[in-house]
Each structure stands twice: as C-alpha cells, then as structure tokens.
Amino acid sequence: MSSAENRVFTVAIDGPAASGKGTIARALAERFGLAHLDTGLLYRAVAARVLEGADPVAAAEGLTEADLARPDLRAEAVGRKASEVAAIPAVREALLDFQRRFARREGGAVLDGRDIGTVICPEAEVKLFVTAEDEIRARRRHRELVARGEDVPFEEVLADLRARDARDAARATAPLRPAPDALLLDTSKLSIEAAVEAAARHVEAKIGQGRD
Numbered sequence: 001m002s003s004a005e006n007r008v009f010t011v012a013i014d015g016p017a018a019s020g021k022g023t024i025a026r027a028l029a030e031r032f033g034l035a036h037l038d039t040g041l042l043y044r045a046v047a048a049r050v051l052e053g054a055d056p057v058a059a060a061e062g063l064t065e066a067d068l069a070r071p072d073l074r075a076e077a078v079g080r081k082a083s084e085v086a087a088i089p090a091v092r093e094a095l096l097d098f099q100r101r102f103a104r105r106e107g108g109a110v111l112d113g114r115d116i117g118t119v120i121c122p123e124a125e126v127k128l129f130v131t132a133e134d135e136i137r138a139r140r141r142h143r144e145l146v147a148r149g150e151d152v153p154f155e156e157v158l159a160d161l162r163a164r165d166a167r168d169a170a171r172a173t174a175p176l177r178p179a180p181d182a183l184l185l186d187t188s189k190l191s192i193e194a195a196v197e198a199a200a201r202h203v204e205a206k207i208g209q210g211r212d
C-alpha cells in the first residue's frame with residue numbers, strides 16, 4: 001500500500017442484520033485510518049422518507065446529508081421498510097454512484113452493507129462476509145432496541161430478522177450473498193474484540209500482499 005495520504009484501498013464488509021459487521025467496520029476504520037460508510041443508512045434514509053409518503057425512487061434520487069443525519073433511522077419500522085425499498089432496482093441504481101465514489105476515495109474506505117463486495121466494489125482489496133446464527137443476531141438486536149427504549153418482544157425481533165434476511169437474500173437485484181473471494185467470519189461464538197482482531201488480521205495480511 002502506498003502512503004496514507006494517496007492510497008486507494010477499500011474494505012468491503014457484507015452480511016445480514018446484526019451480524020456485527022457495523023461494529024467491525026467502525027473498528028477497522030479507526031484502526032487503519034479509513035473513512036467509513038454504513039450503506040444501510042442510505043436505504044434507511046430512503047425508507048424514512050417513504051414512511052412519510054414520499055415516492056421511493058424520488059427519495060433515493062433526492063437524498064441529502066440531512067436525511068442521513070435523521071435520529072430515527074435505527075428504528076425497527078424504518079429497518080423493515082428499508083429492506084423493502086432496497087429490493088427496488090431504481091432505488092439501488094440511484095444510490096450506486098455515491099457509494100462507488102466513497103469506496104474509491106483517497107485515503108481508503110470501509111463500507112458495510114449487503115452488496116459491497118459483489119456489486120458496489122467488486123475490486124475491493126479486502127472483502128469480509130460477517131455472519132452469526134439468527135437467534136444470536138436477534139438477541140443482539142433485541143438488546144439494542146431495549147437499551148434504546150423500544151419495547152419489542154424477542155419473538156417479534158427474531159421473526160422480523162428472518163423475514164428481512166429472506167427478502168435481502170432472495171431479491172433479484174444485488175441479493176445478499178458472499179463474494180467468492182470474501183473471508184467468511186462467523187461471530188456467533190466470538191466476543192466483539194475477537195471478531196475485530198480476526199478482521200484486522202485479514203486486513204493486515206492483504207496490506208502485506210499489496211506491498212511487493
């Protein structure tokens with residue numbers, strides 16, 4: 001890798017909801033000095049506008065910084081709607097350029113989502129596919145929601161997560177699936193620290209390969 005100022009280096013992290021990919025992405029960005037984009041927020045911001053009555057494609061085409069900063073984007077209802085609007089090809093198309101430019105920005109970037117290693121940045125230097133058993137992911141999501149004061153029963157969170165995974169994996173455009181060259185990281189039995197370490201070792205191995 002060349003100097004930190006002018007390197008173009010992309011870490012693509014994909015995986016289902018609550019797999020730990022966001023936590024890993026943030027930690028890698030900090031450790032390696034890379035910019036970070038949580039691409040789920042783009043679909044959540046479109047969904048939030050749609051829940052207010054906007055047309056999904058118009059919302060995606062007109063997305064602003066202010067939309068991405070909305071405080072309600074993490075709500076369950078917004079996540080559910082995000083998975084629906086994400087299945088609309090014209091919505092995905094409208095969000096493509098922004099993600100691609102972010103991925104290849106100078107200084108390097110980490111993006112996490114569902115299709116980063118397969119569609120947004122197939123040339124990414126590092127690809128990770130982060131998974132965990134669905135009950136474990138639902139427990140994590142439930143804990144997060146309770147901590148935020150959203151009183152949703154665990155069974156509902158589990159059912160919702162399974163429905164969302166099925167929709168994200170079954171859609172025709174850019175379905176959730178590992179890129180053939182992605183490292184699979186199952187975080188079911190890993191602490192956050194151990195998962196971050198495993199991901200960081202993979203990044204370091206790839207940086208080493210790119211040096212000679």
Ligand code: DC
Nearest residue numbers: 017039040043082083086113114115
């Ligand atoms: O990661 P998340 O829960 O914030 O994502 C919300 C929804 O957005 C998810 O159910 C599917 C969609 N999404 C997508 O289709 N492609 C991405 N790169 C990121 C998210």
